[in-house]
Amino acid sequence: MTRPLLEVSDVSKRFGGVAALSGVSLQIPRGEIVGLIGPNGAGKTTLFNVITGLYPPDSGNFSLDGRRYDPESIHRVVEAGIARTFQNIRLFAQMTALQNVMVGRHIRSSGPHSGPLGAIFRTPTFRRNERAIAEAAQSLLHYVGIGALSQSLASTLSYGDQRRLEIARALATDPLLLALDEPAAGMNPTEKNTLEQLLRRIQADGRTILLIEHDVRMVMGLCSDVTVLDAGRVISRGAPRFVREDPAVIEAYLGRGHRHG
């Protein structure tokens, strides 16, 4: 068996007296779509935020692609190859769709030209770099299906398009792992379908996806592997079929006393 792309172990995180995560481990195999589910308050988003560098963990080991990374500084995490979207969309509202994606591209195109002098003197390297950033961003907008909207302000896009734009912006950082926090929240069935197709395509193009999602049908359809959290601990892990039958999972969602079937 090949080594998983992402390996985290013994992750703990407390908020005051509340243990949001205690000793959580997670492995994400390369090239798969992996689901992270659990009832409300289980710690999904906390784990997600710790992995992507938003919250500093109290403890834990983190490695991506066989290399340890330090989740203390977000831009290092992005540099290492993890990009994310947010549960409540966080776009740069007063910037165009194209600019939003261009910002994501910066980290993969920095160099001596990226300082203020390059910008002030418009050096040839600077201009070439700006063109490359814009082209990469435009092609990503096409890739997620909103290529025609590149000059629209992000705040004027429809809800579904804003979700896609967020994915395009995350892809611009050229991540090994794309982490999506409830990407289908608030979408209608048609929008969900197109989103599923997009995620399959991103997977087919060689990226690994971590997905937090409430829509069980979508998780079961997309994910090869599901990890279930409850009260800050992993209670089950495996193929969707297996997880769905797991009594611990059923108990977490429905409470004690229920029997499946």
Next chain:
Amino acid sequence: MKRNAQLGLLLTGLALFLLPFAAGLLGDAWIRILAFSLLYMMLALGLNIVVGYAGLLDMGYVAFYAVGAYSYALLASPHLTDHFPVLAQAFPAGLHLSAWIAIPLAAGLAALFGVLLGFPVLRLRGDYLAIVTLGFGEIIRIFLNNLNAPLNITNGPQGLARIDPVRLGPISFAEPLSVLGVVIPSAQLYYTLFLLLTLLVMLISIRLEHSRIGRAWMAIREDEIAAKAMGINTRNMKLLAFALGASFGGVSGAMFAAFQGFVSPESFVLSESVVIVAMVVLGGMGHVQGVALGALLLYAIPEGLRYVARPLQLELFGAEWIAPEALRMLLFGLSLVLIMLLRPRGLWAPTRGGSA
């Protein structure tokens, strides 16, 4: 660029350089008003980098103006050599730093102070940031006010006088210059220099705005967490915004000291910071042309009223009903309220979030 646009730009530039000849017909005071408006434009453009682009509300921006003014004043006036015999021995002819060295030096020093302010406030936003920066502005002013003992460095509230004017070869900007029979007053020489500097500041602002740096600043302004999550090093970008914004203020300050020949802490009070913020907000945050317009209106109109209000009232009513100073503040306040009601995004707001 289109040919017409280029021609238009050339003509506008030419008109700006010739403007003082027209203003001079009304009196030299008007040329001084124009020159000062340019100093305020530089200040507003500098603050625009911090507030307009990066979205960091700085209520103590006048501190950088003070740093620029005092660094030139100290290095181009007899004050230091008068009070420190060691320096007098080292520089028997006095310090007399050339303004051409002082401009980049003031920019650099102000940038350093910008970073100094930036570090402790990296984690602050909004109201909290405003309060801390406001305090920073006051600290600088109080330092200048009190650094006359035990060592007399700033000469305290009396300020520094006898500051050298700008010199270009044999030409001293303090004296009128006569070219082929046309006499160009001192204020106009300064105006021309300030205009060149302001245009340079505008060019730098626009180029930064339309670059990865400008995009990163705007991303921080729009959503700092999302900007971080896109791999933007928000710490460095914020410090860069503070440093570059401050450097424009420093240049403006050095020019202020040379133009006035005198500086004192009184010129760097909190209300100056407030006016500069008002210029940026009123003109249109994040829009270079808008901010320049805001600075021009908020400086030139109240100043102009000083000269117009009294004669106009005498002419119309036969008596002075409202003192010019009161009228100035009244109209100032009224226009602020009206503009915020009618054009909340500023007089000349950016059409989009700035272009790529």
